[in-house]
Amino acid sequence: MRNILFGTAALLALGTGLAHAQIKIGMAGPLTGSNAAFGVQMKTGFDLAISDINKAGGVLGKQLVPVPVDDACDPKQAVSAANTLVSDGVVMVDGHFCSASSIPASKVYEDAGILQISPASTNPAYTDDGSPYTFRTCGRDDQQGKVAAEYIAKHFPKAKIAVLDDNSTYGKGIADQVRLNLKKLGVKVAYNTSYTAGDKDYSALISRMKEQGITLVYMGGYYSDMGLIMREGVTQGFTPQYFSEDAAVTSALWQVAGSAAEGMLMTFRRRPRRTRPPPRSSPN
Structure with missing residues (x-):
């Protein structure tokens, strides 16, 4: 998680020429609902990775700011959560967890040019029908x-x-x-x-x-x-x-x-x- 966030944020910061003192990184997962145990695990790893990177000096001298959102593994809520992250100005998203959330949310990130990396969405359609901004770190x-x-x-x-x-x-x-x-x-x-x-x-x-x-x-x-x-x-x-x-x-x-x-x-x-x-x- 730490290496993924560090490398991705660095590339995006270079590519977009960010002049802000902070870089916002989104995390989207089921923080509530029947799959909340997975969302809690995701957020724990996400928070630790952000903390470690910031303690080491951040990315290109900038501190990372975590922006977590809850999608409850619900497709409609996932789209709403994705739009929230886009509005908040994140440069990448760690998530979503459920394939049913990642697939519709990926269209929002594609339109906004925001990188999405899912740690758990295994349905082939997520990447087969995805865009150059759509990635996963798990099997299919x-x-x-x-x-x-x-x-x-x-x-x-x-x-x-x-x-x-x-x-x-x-x-x-x-x-x-x-x-x-x-x-x-x-x-x-x-x-x-x-x-x-x-x-x-x-x-x-x-x-x-x-x-x-x-x-x-x-x-x-x-x-x-x-x-x-x-x-x-x-x-x-x-x-x-x-x-x-x-x-x-x-x-x-x-x-x-x-x-x-x-x-x-x-x-x-x-x-x-x-x-x-x-x-x-x-x-x-």
Whole structure:
């Protein structure tokens, strides 16, 4: 985060010839709503990066000013938040988090000539249909979907599979990639459905999967709904192998699901701190 903000702000400052004593940097994410745990994580990293850069002298002798906004992972609110950042005069935006927010907001930043770098929006359309100002620092749904499908095919060849999604840009996008890649591998999906994000009662969904003898459930969506689905599964004695994506990689999932989430499989990018450069070859 620190290197991204430093390098980007420096380039923009040089390119635009800013004469102000400060450089405004925007951060847009779900600071409220069911995905607020991710927004809090984003803002914590954002604030630390800004602080570190300013302590080191800022960018081109100018201090960075953080401008955080809340989009609640809602497309309409995201557009409003993007317009707020543009009006405030930011030179770049760290965000948004949800693909459903990043995609419409990117059009606002494109029109204003403002760089947007999302740390989490994985839907391919975000960059495929984006502009020269649109970037991400995470993988894509088509990558995760392929990895998940191949893993399922290899390690659970006899599983009776259900693929669920929350019908969001992110959740359905990645679940559809899992469905597509399973089909390419000749693996049958026994049950496909979408659930309503934010629902509080998933008893009927669990009952249907239990009746059909589902043994592996792939879920495309966010942690709050996943946690409730798994808890309801335990209540009904339904304990399949659960599989999901990077939106499940948060301690907030266990706060909702409790022990029901134990053993869940997830796809996510390698942690940067554990990434080692390849060994140097010996001189000839």
